[in-house]
Amino acid sequence: MSTWMVGLGMGFLLTLVVEPNLRNYFKRIKVEQLVMRTNGRGPDHAAKAGTPTMGGAGFIPVVLIGYLIIGGLTHHYAATAFATxxxxxxxxIVGGLDDSVKIFNQRDEGFRFLPKLTVEILAAILGALVLWFGHFDFVLPLPLGLPAVHSVLVYTLFTIFWLVGWSNATNLTDGLDGLAAGAAIIAYSAYLILALQVGDSAMALVDALMVGALLAFMIFNRHPASxxxxxxxxxxxxAGLAMNSLVLHQPWSLLLIGLVFMLDTLSVLIxxxxxxxxxxxxxxxxxxxxxxxxxxxxxxxxxxxxxWRVDGFFWGLGLLGALLYFIFF
Structure with missing residues (x-):
């Protein structure tokens, strides 16, 4: 059995055990969603108030620990995977602090902007540093047939921009039961295929673990989410999607593979x-x-x-974007 298949199964099974226990624990200690305020302008989501949140604290550790175990046993450690x-x-961690401030201080605004941005920038720099020690080829391909940029500094600055932008884009999409999780399953599956195509088995393992974990998480996050x-x-x-596109030397792929996240962000920017x-x-x-x-x-x-109808429509867009990338690029 391929290593990535083992990762897919392990991610699914561990998350299937971890998430319901985490949900019940968070419910006991009141780690719950606040009332979503729309001031009468949007759909009524008041019924979602009191639903346990911070579910990422269940499936993210599964991916991290799963990679350390499987990667170590099968000798699939690589700088690209560790940077991701x-x-x-x-x-x-930033998201956890953000959630904690909102929940325990009972306010809409979370972690303050400057320390939040500082940690986000630090993550990009540390990722670039790991790649540098791993003798990574810091080449930033440009669109429209422009010559690629060979510069560690430019690559690191772009990494900061890419991680901050796409992490917040994904955060904007997490507004309906299952929407972000479903779109992420499609996107990470696309990068799993891309990693296999370019021969990066370590990244394929990371992506397989994430897909498996998200598939299990969807059981509890689908509408009506628990x-x-x-x-x-x-x-x-x-952040994981942004790093995937960078370490696989396909940064612009995310514009199609991450189509759902991009459309949500563009709508806000307009x-x-x-x-x-x-x-x-x-x-x-x-x-x-x-x-x-x-x-x-x-x-x-x-x-x-x-x-459900909104989810299905946007999942369809995400799948279409990924298919268009593989067909044309």
């Missing part, structure tokens, strides 16, 4: 300045998945979509 795991781990992943999970997932300067909204609500929840494909609020 550092990004995942540190962003999970636990949310929280910032602990979403920030870590985004809506905020337009509303600020004109007082008008381009979309019913952002991130855009809430627009579909509120008014479907046509924007008719008389015919809102269920969470």
């Amino acid at each position: 795991l550092i990004g995942i781990f540190l962003y999970a 636990i949310f992943m929280g910032d602990t999970g979403s920030l870590a997932l985004g 809506q905020v300045p337009v509303y600020y300067f004109t007082g008008k909204r381009v979309f019913l609500m952002t991130p855009i998945h809430h627009s579909f929840e509120k008014g479907g494909l046509t924007g008719n609020v008389e015919h809102p979509w269920s969470e």
